[in-house]
Amino acid sequence: MSDLAESSCEACRVDAPRLSAEELQNLLPQIPEWQVIEKDDVPQLQRQFTFRNFVDAMSFANKVAELAEAEDHHPAILVEWGKTTVTWWTHKIKGLHRNDVIMAARTDTL
Amino acid sequence: MSDLAESSCEACRVDAPRLSAEELQNLLPQIPEWQVIEKDDVPQLQRQFTFRNFVDAMSFANKVAELAEAEDHHPAILVEWGKTTVTWWTHKIKGLHRNDVIMAARTDTL
Numbered sequence: 001m002s003d004l005a006e007s008s009c010e011a012c013r014v015d016a017p018r019l020s021a022e023e024l025q026n027l028l029p030q031i032p033e034w035q036v037i038e039k040d041d042v043p044q045l046q047r048q049f050t051f052r053n054f055v056d057a058m059s060f061a062n063k064v065a066e067l068a069e070a071e072d073h074h075p076a077i078l079v080e081w082g083k084t085t086v087t088w089w090t091h092k093i094k095g096l097h098r099n100d101v102i103m104a105a106r107t108d109t110l
Numbered sequence: 111m112s113d114l115a116e117s118s119c120e121a122c123r124v125d126a127p128r129l130s131a132e133e134l135q136n137l138l139p140q141i142p143e144w145q146v147i148e149k150d151d152v153p154q155l156q157r158q159f160t161f162r163n164f165v166d167a168m169s170f171a172n173k174v175a176e177l178a179e180a181e182d183h184h185p186a187i188l189v190e191w192g193k194t195t196v197t198w199w200t201h202k203i204k205g206l207h208r209n210d211v212i213m214a215a216r217t218d219t220l
Binding site (some may be wrong): 052055058061062065068069074076077078079080084091 | 156164165168171172175178179184186187189190191201
């Protein structure tokens with residue numbers, strides 16, 4: 001488990017700092033399976049997990065949802081047959097906060 | 111409950127017939143909340159359901175997943191804070207089968 005995965009999210013405010021490009025580049029090696037995508041000009045962290053069937057994909061989605069509730073920080077979770085795509089970003093700041101990298105690392109441990 | 115919602119899916123084969131434009135137009139009034147979208151040139155039925163929070167959105171997703179398993183016909187389910195987007199289409203025929211309209215109608219009854 002990486003240091004990031006052992007971290008908790010701090011409460012996030014509208015004026016919380018977005019990660020700088022340099023900070024993000026320094027953190028990404030700890031979550032090498034995650035891609036930085038842009039959606040509606042908002043950078044987001046996304047990873048697709050593959051499974052044997054729909055039930056396993058849904059079961060993983062529920063684990064991610066439990067983690068999200070525990071930290072009160074919520075991703076988008078797309079469930080399809082044999083795959084679950086998890087996307088983290090911080091709605092309030094329309095971008096990536098350190099919390100999102102922490103949640104990505106914790107998702108990897110599920 | 112509409113007639114469609116009381117129907118079961120028939121087994122779907124690669125050579126099963128896609129709905130014609132006319133058949134689709136005749137069925138859509140029974141599922142008025144659903145949009146026909148195109149993704150990668152594949153027509154799909156999509157509806158967004160709204161909820162008070164993430165837990166309720168996830169709970170609904172699990173009900174849809176149970177329905178999908180029962181019929182062995184699986185949608186894409188996107189869960190976000192306060193909303194669940196369900197998308198039905200038939201992978202094998204790269205389009206819409208009568209089964210998809212049935213599943214949309216049954217999703218409405220959950």
